[in-house]
Amino acid sequence: MSSSVQPIQKHTVQVRDGLLSVYQYGSTGTKSALLIHGITSSHLAWQFLAKHLVDAGYVVYAPDLRGRARSNHLPGPFGMKTHAKDMADLITELQLSSPLVIGHSMGGFVAVALNALHPQLVSKIVLVDGGLPLSIPAGMDLEQLLPLVLGPALARLELTFESKSAYQDYWRAHPAFSAEFPSEMLAYVDHDLVGSEPSLQPSTNKEAVAQDSADLWGSSFIDQALIDLKSPVRLFRAVRGLQNEETPLYPKAPLDAALDRYPMIECITVPDTNHYTILMANSGADAVAAHLKL
Numbered sequence: 001m002s003s004s005v006q007p008i009q010k011h012t013v014q015v016r017d018g019l020l021s022v023y024q025y026g027s028t029g030t031k032s033a034l035l036i037h038g039i040t041s042s043h044l045a046w047q048f049l050a051k052h053l054v055d056a057g058y059v060v061y062a063p064d065l066r067g068r069a070r071s072n073h074l075p076g077p078f079g080m081k082t083h084a085k086d087m088a089d090l091i092t093e094l095q096l097s098s099p100l101v102i103g104h105s106m107g108g109f110v111a112v113a114l115n116a117l118h119p120q121l122v123s124k125i126v127l128v129d130g131g132l133p134l135s136i137p138a139g140m141d142l143e144q145l146l147p148l149v150l151g152p153a154l155a156r157l158e159l160t161f162e163s164k165s166a167y168q169d170y171w172r173a174h175p176a177f178s179a180e181f182p183s184e185m186l187a188y189v190d191h192d193l194v195g196s197e198p199s200l201q202p203s204t205n206k207e208a209v210a211q212d213s214a215d216l217w218g219s220s221f222i223d224q225a226l227i228d229l230k231s232p233v234r235l236f237r238a239v240r241g242l243q244n245e246e247t248p249l250y251p252k253a254p255l256d257a258a259l260d261r262y263p264m265i266e267c268i269t270v271p272d273t274n275h276y277t278i279l280m281a282n283s284g285a286d287a288v289a290a291h292l293k294l
Contacts, residue, residue, distance in 0.1 A: 003282045004047040004184045005054055007062070013093045015086045021070035022063045022090055026054035032096040034087065035062040038105030038130065039212060040153050040204040042069035044188040045104060048285030056294035058100070063090060065110070067208025069191055078211040080222065084113035091121045098123040104279050105130040105249075108235075109215055109222055116225035127235040128288060129275050132226065132265065134217045135254035142217050150213065152243060157206050162198035164190050175244040176276040185280065229264035236288050237267055240274035249275055 007023035014020075023043045033053050035046045043062035050060045066074040066086055076082075087110060091099060101122050103111030108131025115125045125131075136145055147154065161167040171189045172181045193200045215222060237255070241248050250258075259265055270278050270287045278284040 003051060004182075005051040006047065006187070007043065011061075011094060013063075013086075013090045015066070015074065015089045016082075018074045019071075020063055020066065020074065020086055020090065022061055022094070025050040025060035025062065027059060029054065029057040029059040031058045032099040033058045033060045034091065034096065034099045034101045035060060036083075036087065036101065036103040036107030036110045037062065037065060037068075038107050039150070039209055039216075040068065040157065040202070041105070041107075042188065042191050042203075044184075044191050045280055047184045047188070047280075048182075048282055049102070049279060049288060052285065052289035052292075052294055053100075058294075061090065061094060061096065061099070063087070065107075067205035067212075069203050072194065072203045072205050072208075076205075076207060076211055078208045080109050080113040080212070080215040080219070081117065083110040083212075084117050087114045088118040088121055091118075096121075100124060100126070102126040102128060103131060104128040105275065106212060106216060108132075109219075112222055112225050116221075116228065124231065125233055126292065127233060127265075129236065129238045129249055129278050131233075131235065132250065132255075132258045132262065133219060133222055134249070135251075136217055142214065145217065146213055149242070149249075150209070154206075154209065157202050157204055157209070159202070161193070161200045164193060164197075164200065167193055167200060167202075174276075176242065176274050177281075178244060179277075180281060182281055188280070223261075226262040226265065229262065232264050232266050234291070235265050235267045236278060236291065237269045238273040238275050238278040238284075239269060239271060242275045244274045 009024040011022040012019040064071040108127035111125040194203045273284045
């Protein structure tokens with residue numbers, strides 16, 4: 001049996017200033033789910049978890065967010081409120097009935113914003129290694145911190161690749177996939193490229209990353225949205241970081257402080273995962289799905 005699933009249909013949804021690309025997984029379910037990817041990612045980050053959702057009776061919809069992949073033509077301004085409005089437009093136009101909303105990394109922040117601004121459109125939200133404000137170490141500001149946290153991802157956006165296989169090799173060497181590079185990642189990697197050989201480039205709009213990043217650290221809007229949660233929200237936390245380093249995106253001390261501040265957040269730490277493999281590998285997606293009790 002396949003451990004992942006590919007989208008069966010592409011939709012385009014009218015949003016501000018253009019059309020948002022949205023991909024559908026499954027067709028016969030009676031429930032709907034909206035899956036929101038991370039800051040330089042795409043809908044294909046969800047191949048593994050989407051399989052669990054489809055098997056559990058969901059029809060799954062996953063967009064390429066504004067400024068990324070096949071929605072990279074959509075202009076700014078960016079930010080979580082803008083993405084939340086795009087998601088609200090998606091839910092309304094595709095007539096989704098109170099979907100389950102799951103967000104990974106920056107997508108978790110989009111889910112929090114969507115729940116705060118359009119709660120009537122959402123049944124519940126789930127966060128995967130994202131959604132809680134990231135901590136800024138003492139003596140640093142965001143401009144200094146961003147290259148440390150997102151540095152390799154930001155550097156990738158400046159690179160040019162002569163072929164799809166060259167970009168695949170780049171990802172095969174990524175520390176996050178040192179233990180295993182799932183074959184499904186090839187579709188994810190190819191989808192990220194724009195242009196033509198020998199001048200292929202990653203699709204993410206660098207200005208989108210710059211503007212969106214400001215909402216990940218110290219956003220008063222996200223902070224208040226988490227304080228105002230009316231029902232429990234589950235956060236799945238990876239034990240390792242973006243480069244498979246020992247320090248995770250949410251270290252224990254800042255996480256404990258955040259959980260005290262946001263009592264509706266229920267944190268589950270997923271063993272043997274990093275920021276990518278908690279979602280983009282069978283083991284991580286299997287663990288998340290098991291805890292979701294789909």
